[in-house]
Amino acid sequence: MSDQRPRRSRSPVTPATRMLASAGISYTVHAYHHDAQTTDYGAEAAAELCVDPGRLFKTLVCETGGGMVVAVVPVAGRLDTKALAAQLGVKTVDLAQPSAATRSTGYVVGGISPIGQRSRLPTVLDASALDHELIMVSAGRRGLQVELAPADLLRATAGSSAWIAR
Numbered sequence: 001m002s003d004q005r006p007r008r009s010r011s012p013v014t015p016a017t018r019m020l021a022s023a024g025i026s027y028t029v030h031a032y033h034h035d036a037q038t039t040d041y042g043a044e045a046a047a048e049l050c051v052d053p054g055r056l057f058k059t060l061v062c063e064t065g066g067g068m069v070v071a072v073v074p075v076a077g078r079l080d081t082k083a084l085a086a087q088l089g090v091k092t093v094d095l096a097q098p099s100a101a102t103r104s105t106g107y108v109v110g111g112i113s114p115i116g117q118r119s120r121l122p123t124v125l126d127a128s129a130l131d132h133e134l135i136m137v138s139a140g141r142r143g144l145q146v147e148l149a150p151a152d153l154l155r156a157t158a159g160s161s162a163w164i165a166r
Contacts, residue, residue, distance in 0.1 A: 012029060012031065012139070012141065012144055014113070014116065014139050014140030014141055014144065015106065015107075015113075015115075015116030015117070015118075015140055016113040016115040016116040016138070016139050016140040016146060017029060017116075017139055017140070017146065018116060019115055019116035019156065020115060020116075020146065020148070020152075020156060023155070023156060025148060025152045025155065025156055026148065026149075026152065027146050027147060027148040027152070028146070028147045028148075029139055029144065029145070029146055029147075030049050030136065030144070030145045030146075030147060031143060031144050031145075032044075032045065032048035032049055032143050032144075032145075033048065033143060034110075034142040034143030039110070041058070041110040041111075041138075041142065042056060042058040042075030043075060045075070045136070045138075045145055046075050046076075049136070049145065051136060052076075053074065053075040053076035054074050054075075054076045054077075054128070054132075055074075055132050055134070055135055055136060056074070056075045056135070056136045056137075056145070057072045057073060057074055057075065057125070057126070057129060057135055057136065057137045058072070058073060058074075058075050058137075058138075059071075059072055059112045059113060059114045059137060059138055060072075060073065060079055060095060061095070061096040061100070061101035061104060061105060061112060061121070062079075062081070062084065062093045062094060062095055062096055063093070063094050063095075063096045063100070064085070064088060064090040064092070064093055065090065065091065065092065066090065067121075067122075068096055068100070068101075068104050068121050069084070069088060069093070069121055069122045069123070069124065070105075070114050070117075070121045070122070070123040070124070070157070070159075071084055071093075071123075071124055071126075071164055072114050072123065072124070072125045072126060072129070072137060072153070072159075073126045073164060073165040074126060074128055074129075074165055077126070077128075077165035077166060078165060078166050079095075079164060079165060079166075080163075080164055080165060080166045081093045081094065083162070083163060083164045083165075083166075084124060084162075084164045087124055087160075087162040087164060088122070088124070104117070104118065104119055104121065105117040105118055105119070105121070106118030107138075107140050107141075108141075108142065110138075110142045111138055111140055111141045111142040111143075111144070112138060112140075113137060113138040113139055113140040113146070114137055114138075114153065114156075114157050114159070115137070115140070115146070115153070115156045115157060116140060120157070120158070122159070123157040123158070123159030123160070124159060124160055124161070124162055124164055125150065125153060125154060125157075125159050125160070125161045126161070126162070126163065126164050126165040127161045127162055127163045127164075128163075128165060129150040129153070129161065130150050130151075130161060132150065133149065134147050134148065134149055135147070135148070135149075135150050135153065137153065
């Protein structure tokens with residue numbers, strides 16, 4: 001008779017997954033091999049996980065002149081900075097410098113999650129997410145995505161939704 005116990009498969013723990021678990025939000029983690037040569041992180045994740053790029057969302061950290069915000073838009077789309085600025089009631093919105101995004105969120109570029117950031121930033125999720133039962137966003141590490149309901153993402157981030165992608 002063997003004393004070996006069956007091993008449990010552990011999900012990687014990141015600030016995002018830790019926050020979701022502590023909030024009692026249901027989610028599934030999906031890992032894939034990240035190619036260090038790739039800089040189109042969203043397209044890579046969609047291809048590696050065989051997920052419709054309209055259901056996989058990228059996290060973009062933006063500057064408004066008065067602070068930083070997070071825009072969550074489909075990998076298949078682009079951020080409409082004018083629509084985001086209008087939603088926030090500010091004049092302009094620009095993408096943050098990668099170093100500023102990393103410093104503010106605590107995540108590396110290509111692995112920035114809208115969830116569990118070092119400093120909770122105002123978050124706007126593109127309204128197209130609400131057309132899906134489940135969406136995917138970064139789990140806080142390159143090569144790691146978390147799948148959850150859009151309403152749960154909004155709850156986890158205290159975010160809002162608006163048409164901010166084109």
